Amino acid sequence: MRVDALNYHHLHYFWMVAREGSIAAACEQLDVSQPTISAQIRALERSLGLRLFERQGRGLVLTDAGRVAYRYADEIFSLGRELRDVISGRPAGHPLRLSVGVIDALPKLVVAQLLEPALHLEEPVRIVCTEGKVEELLSDLARHRLDIVLSDAPIAPGAAIRAFNHLLGECGVSLFAPADLAEALSAGFPSSITGAPILMPGERTTLRRSLDHWLDDLGLRPRVVGEFVDSALMKAFGHAGAGLFPAPTVIERQVCEQYGVAVVGRVEQVREQFYAISIERRLKHPAVVAVFEAARRDLFS
Template sequence: MERINYQHLFYFWNVAREESITRACEKLHLAQPTISGQLAVLEQQIGEKLFYKQGRKLALTDTGRVVFNYAEEIFSLGRELSNTLKGRPTGRALRLVVGVADALPKMVVYRLIEPAFRLPEPVQILCYEDKTERLLSDMAMQGMDLVLSDAPLTPTSGAKAFNHLLGECGVTVFGAPALAVTYRQNFPRCLSGAPFLLPTANTSLRRSLDQWFDAESISPAIQAEIEDSALIKTFGSGGVGLFVAPSNVEAEIQSQYGVEAIGRIDSVHERFYAITMRRKLKHPAVTAILENARDKLFPE
């Protein structure tokens, strides 16, 4: 492969950011054939398509995302060099790319990531949310520093990465005030027949809850199965049904959603994992996240 022409890369980078050749042309004050021609040369040089049509927009292919991640770094360094030569402070932030499994409670995700903002140097965080499997398959391609998940990486996944158990905690059953009055008595027997909002069957929490319901001979009335943890809480705050969430964010959930704690299920645990491409952690923000989780968020 020939050496990459950085002018071609610059045009590609602008088209990717604008999601449109037309808008990139307007921004750069260039004619459309100029940029289209340079993109074609870059794709021929790389030997792969970098874009595909998605409605009226241009979306990046898998190869396009890899090239774009490198282009972001290259032109960010270029701006820093320019600022340095002009005598201006660069203020370049440390970049942290995090994949978040969509089943994870958002409050726990915030508390896991929050220590990165307290580092001495500024940190810029990029968060991607998706299914754990897709995040892991895109981990190297997206340049992710870690993936936060409710389940560990398994040998059958094929991904070359490492698990770091951040911690675990029991869960609490919550409900809107009217439901809490009804179902707080005789917990947990009262949960038989109670309206319930449950996570979908592909989550670790759902599997643990189903086992617990079976062991306790409890048959809840399932009102809805919802994949997104924040949406479950929103439905729950409207009084549609009871729901469970990690006990270590009990106070925050009651405050934010206006619900009440009904009872704790200590035998059902939510586990939280960080998955990284390297066993030895070098990124200071990743180290801060892991240390804070083990020392403060999930102390033994």
């Protein structure tokens, strides 16, 4: 293919469909008809000699070639916006955007430590975090509205979207409580927690299932006084003295300092795993690569 054969008008229509997630949504943004956009995309595919979209149910998903084309198109049209800014006298050099989806059950202290390396790149980075249910976040990932999704579980093999799991690391779980309660329970741990008040993650979370199995295996029966999907809210109740609560061992020091609690005991049998889920088999976004490498090298080493 000759370089001058690439029609940037066709490329722009393709980019809008990929960015918005459907032809109908792109039509609203561009104020053109669906047949017009479909014809433009077919013309682009013919000029490239490759399929950029494929049908999945009633929707469209990008092919491998389409994902490559989208990333290049995104850079091309971002440079175009920057050119307009420079010509009109507005400042250039916009920071690199890192859009991250965070499942709501993930401990925020872990998320902060995972993402911090992205802020220390030579190129300025702007992190945009979206919190929600895993299904919603994976849908946004498929529409290229997110670069990665941070999760405590891998995407299932039969998931509706094609995505790849990148294990950032794993660690055990520690149980925390205010100092007086921690001192009373730590000597005979773990049998000492039977009958003790405990705050637990929500029933549908990965950590809750793992903790329930551990308690059942040892025949331990603490008194559950609260259940929380939001781990930060659970820690706030623990800080107020409502009971002991779990958190990843990797953030022990930060939990003790921030919430004024002490470690009751550590549970190595219960493992917390942390994943970055992406639509790319090989991570390419420089900020995502920095997050992955720092997690494997430092945080979970």
